[in-house]
Amino acid sequence: MGRIRATRKDFVLDVGSGSHPHSTADVLVERFLEDVHGHRSHTPAAHDRPLICADIHNLPFLDKTFDYAICNHVVEHVDDPETALAELSRVAKRGFLGVPSEFYEFICPTHTHKWVFALKDGVLLMKPLRDGHHLGLRMYGGIFFTLYALPEFRRLVSNRPDLFGVTLEWEDSIRFRLVDESFEFYDYSDAESVRELLKPAPADGPVDAVKRFMRAHLDPSSIERLSSLRAGLRRAMKKSSRAR
Secondary structure (H helix, E strand, O other), rough: OOOOOOOOOOOOOOOOOOOOOOOOOOOEEOOOOOOOOOOOOOOOHHHHHHHEEEHHHHHOOOOOEEEEEEEOOOEEOOOOOHHHHHHHHHEEEEEEEEEEEEHHHHHHOOOOOEEEEEEEOOEEEEEEEEEEHHHHHHHHHHHHHHHOHHHHEEEEEEOOOEEEEOOOOEOOOEEEEEEOOOOOOOOOOHHHHHHOOOOOOOOHHHHHHHHHHHHHOOHHHHHHHHHHHHHHHHHHHHHHHHOO
């Protein structure tokens, strides 16, 4: 599972930052500044640091301007994911990418998503969203968010992250491949294939352990408040280190 490993020394870009940009980001890019219907949380984009209105398909920066680029849950919305990923690789030396998994699309489908993803051998596989992926939207609606209010379900999400999301940290460039919509990422009826998806998250450090505990045991509003406090502290620490 990939992690955001941007440091206080890095010059960081957050693409599609929305209303909750990452605390280490120095520059924000957002396409939807006011018309946020159907995007993010229907809330205006944050502008507590330099904010540029731009499209991920054509980022207005020179090659390798940034040490690190964060792009979390954006590429599933775009028209041309190959160009979007190439642009991220062009403007940054390394970065973090997060997209929803195919299983997530089944239980929590979103009508604005256009692509489905899987990570195999370090390569991001992408295929067009099929009508079958929207079956859950018609049958179950927003059951995921109801389940997420339950501590035991949040514990499952935290401990089995590959089941719900696809994340990777990349260096120099993002390895990706566009496949046909009929390409099967996993055989969900095969026990070994399912075990691969259900593998627990690897052992991590004390900070990640605390974050995982919080996600599993605190209600979402408390988690958001604590995350905001932590983000503010990290921003202050980064500003202080830059001033030295």
